[in-house]
Amino acid sequence: MSRCDKPVRGEGTEGAALCGRCAAARRYSAQREEFQRRAMAHHGAGCRFPPDDDRHLQPRPFGYTPPVPTIEDRHDVPRPASPPSSIQPTKTRYWVIVFAITLAVITYIDRVCISKAAPLIQKDFGLSKEQMGLAFAAFAWAYALFEIPGGWLGDRIGPRKVLMRVVIMWSAFTAATGWTWNLISLIVCRFFFGMGEAGCFPNLTKAFTIWLPFAERVRAQGIMWLSARWGGAFTPLLVAWVLSFVSWRWAFVLFGGIGVVWAVFFYRWFRDRPREHPGLNAGELELLADSEKNVAAHSAVPWRKFVASPTVWLLWVQYGCMSYGWYFYITWMPTYLNESFPRLTEMQRTLLNCIPLFFGGLGSIFCGLISGPIARRFSNVATTRRLMGIVGLAGAGVMLVISIQFKNPLLAVLAVGMASFCNDLAMPGSWGACMDVGGRFAGSLSGSMNMMGNAGGAIAPTVVPYVLKWANNDWSANFWMFAAVYFVGALCWLFINPVTPLEEQVKD
Secondary structure, three states: OOOOOOOEEEEOHHHOEEEHHHHHHHHHHHHHHHHHHHHHHHHHOOOOOOOOOOHHHOOOOOOOOOOOOOHHHOOOOOOOOOOOOOOOOOOOOHHHHHHHHHHHHHHHHHHHHHHHHHHHHHHHHOOOHHHHHHHHHHHHHHHHHOHHHHHHHHHHHOHHHHHHHHHHHHHHHHHHHOOOOOHHHHHHHHHHHHHHHOOHHHHHHHHHHHHOOHHHHHHHHHHHHHHHHHHHHHHHHHHHHHHOOOOHHHHHHHHHHHHHHHHHHHHHHOOOOHHHOOOOOHHHHHHOHHHHHHOOOOOOOOHHHHHHOHHHHHHHHHHHHHHHHHHHHHOOHHHHHHHHOOOOOHHHHHHHHHHHHHHHHHHHHHHHHHHHHHHHHHOOHHHHHHHHHHHHHHHHHHHHHHHHOOOOHHHHHHHHHHHHHHHOOOHHHHHHHHHHHHHHHHHHHHHHHHHHHHHHHHHHHHHHHHHHHHOOOOHHHHHHHHHHHHHHHHHHOOOOOOOOOHHHHOOO
């Protein structure tokens, strides 16, 4: 650059003197180039603005310092788990996971015990398969219909009050199942039992959105569903052991008492607002700062946005498909083993009956463990959840078809177990999508998803006996039907947006 003839106020290259205007222009040019570099890097890292949007590149006033895009601006990568505070956060929040684990186990013990006791109930009441299917379906329909009210209450008044009440309610009707005397009384008890359990998982999901940072939520869901599945997996052994001492009636009474104990301890410890709990320090409160917005919302739930969102509809359909196949494991599985492999001893059938839910638990925790590494590999949480959903539900359908080919009972049930494993690969991602898409309305959204899912689950145990009658008691016909429904669920995941909040997906 040639030397300016104006008074010297700045220095150029190679010692050439610049006037004040030239020096200011050079500084402004350097700042603008730096801002352009940062903006393009932001686009390349997944900026929410399209690449042809030039709002980042508009001239700014002299001295303007452009902001550096941060990871909090994006919805496709996990947030950092550690706060910038110098105070080391406590681990008090993990007690929420402990309570969720124990309640998930209790839930599935109370839910699955009837499948093991079903032959005894049928014998005492003189029920046919079709009539027992109605008792199974009574729980499932009530569970489906009251999911939305249970989740909505959690959003309105907080999960503390809701969980305490629904756990006591379903525990009472679990015990009351042991006092039934005919088909009508059994259906009524199972219906009210389903009403109580409907509020469980939406409100546990709501508690996770309040008490856990973003990066820990899907893993917590995986651990919770592992516990739920394993609780159900070992229930046949537990019921068989209890039935060796008492009748099936007293077994239900004993199982009902466990939930009451849980409700007392939970209500004393839990708070709807983490900052009201004395066990959290400043570091942990800072870690949960972003979760504060998910505390009970007293504004109206945006049902119009739910219905207008393709993502919500697809979440509903895929979960209905998932539950349709999965309900077989907790309803007709013991009957399938009795009729398909009559030479097995009672203990052998009981052990084989544990395999599907045990493998399902492995699928849940496996999904929780590998989701993080896969998300880091693809730099995209949405892609990870879609991948797990497609592989999981399609794999479940394939494994059920494979199980039909085996005549050996162990191989056949292991294949069914792998179908359950694949089924639960999609489970944590489904509930994680409800937390991220629903935000402060996560309870209502997860409740609506679980409602649609259990509507599918309610249809399955009712349809199974009629398919058996049509197929001359050939169980493979039902397995083909389960597989077809699983494939429909897998297709849904191709189009689901499982991370973008509902407010950004649908505009009024």
